[in-house]
Amino acid sequence: MNINSNHAGAVVAAGEAMAGEIGVPMNIAVLDAGGHLKAFSRMDRALLGSIDIALKKAKTAVLFGMNTEDVGEFCKPGASSPGLAATNDVLVVFAGGIPIRDEAGGVIGAVGVSGGAVDQDRVVAAAAAAAAIPE
Amino acid sequence: MNINSNHAGAVVAAGEAMAGEIGVPMNIAVLDAGGHLKAFSRMDRALLGSIDIALKKAKTAVLFGMNTEDVGEFCKPGASSPGLAATNDVLVVFAGGIPIRDEAGGVIGAVGVSGGAVDQDRVVAAAAAAAAIPE
Amino acid sequence: MNINSNHAGAVVAAGEAMAGEIGVPMNIAVLDAGGHLKAFSRMDRALLGSIDIALKKAKTAVLFGMNTEDVGEFCKPGASSPGLAATNDVLVVFAGGIPIRDEAGGVIGAVGVSGGAVDQDRVVAAAAAAAAIPE
């Protein structure tokens, strides 16, 4: 199963709303279950360098079915998987990428957010992901 | 000057409306004047292979400040610029990419559309581009 | 929906059987609906250069939901989409790639075959694809 346009639009809108609330313009990328681009928005004055980061955060989340910062745990000095972040044409392994799941827990896509401090990215990504499955 | 999110959203919405009217799900990409991704939407059931084509059509239009099919004129057998389409990490030189201009004629971005026959892509791109600068 | 390992194994085995029958060792690649590698076999003495071709045929078939040679129609001299084959990090647009569909007609993957003459690749790919959905 794959995220549809309605849900992807809701994800982007919720991310933009939270970004507006905290006053930090963001890049917000939504990928489907296969890692293909579904929706994207760069808010006015969002960092150019964060386009690629938002896309790669979403990719990382969908490829591993976990939050980007959890993938990052495997990459830390002394952890099990040094160099993991260089695979898959570069992963981004700090917070801001979150898988989107259906009710059965299957990954149907992911959202990636970049533009602020990592904690800001995380907050916006969480708000975006929470909007993925409306009632 | 650069296209802003309001205009980019209007471009995508107008493209989606026309795509709905002709019954062909499309990928619609909007880039800014620097060729950086500003907004993107893949409609449900739009071809996966057209994501890259939509992005590259918009890139081609903004990089050369002309419609993609006009860039294609330079690439035809016997024309002046064989191999042109292989530059810039691959251009797409058939219709569906249109620059977006401000009132003074300056390029402020571009839209690229892919998902149907080339004539369908062209129609949707034209509708999308026409929405770039609302009254 | 995505092709599963049972079906992918049946696809590869059917392709190998037909390749054996015609006496031409083949590379056989199976991708899922998102274009991700699911199964692959290079038969003994199959051409090294055909590994990439088999993979790209399967990619082309899944990205456009049609046989590779049908994508090729758009790329012919005078056809609508010159340069199409250079998109998506290079497509292969001659026969040997076939989408795999579920009973509802949805694309759940694709098979790509390369190693012989194009007609041989086509025959093996057809045999492979026909095995995708067992009773």
Add this chain to the structure above:
Amino acid sequence: MNINSNHAGAVVAAGEAMAGEIGVPMNIAVLDAGGHLKAFSRMDRALLGSIDIALKKAKTAVLFGMNTEDVGEFCKPGASSPGLAATNDVLVVFAGGIPIRDEAGGVIGAVGVSGGAVDQDRVVAAAAAAAAIPE
């Protein structure tokens, strides 16, 4: 000398059997002595992000003729070869890649496994590699 299809099939099957035993779906890649793909299987529900890792583990093992984690020794902080893992279009230098040798000790291929924790990948790769040369 090169691994043949019979042995490659045995390697994949042994890996899948061990993966089933420990209950972790895996990506299993077999390359020949030249580093070219020979066989591949992604078990149902194996991580998408591990396709590339399995392939790169096998590549790393065959290119250096040693287990991936042994290549990793050269990459550790303070070791002799900082940046080694970035060569050869990215190596993977944690466990899960093992060279396959003929009776004379020559490298005839390699297997790469990814999908679980590194220790799980190692166990599955060891089982797979052990099946390479049946009596």
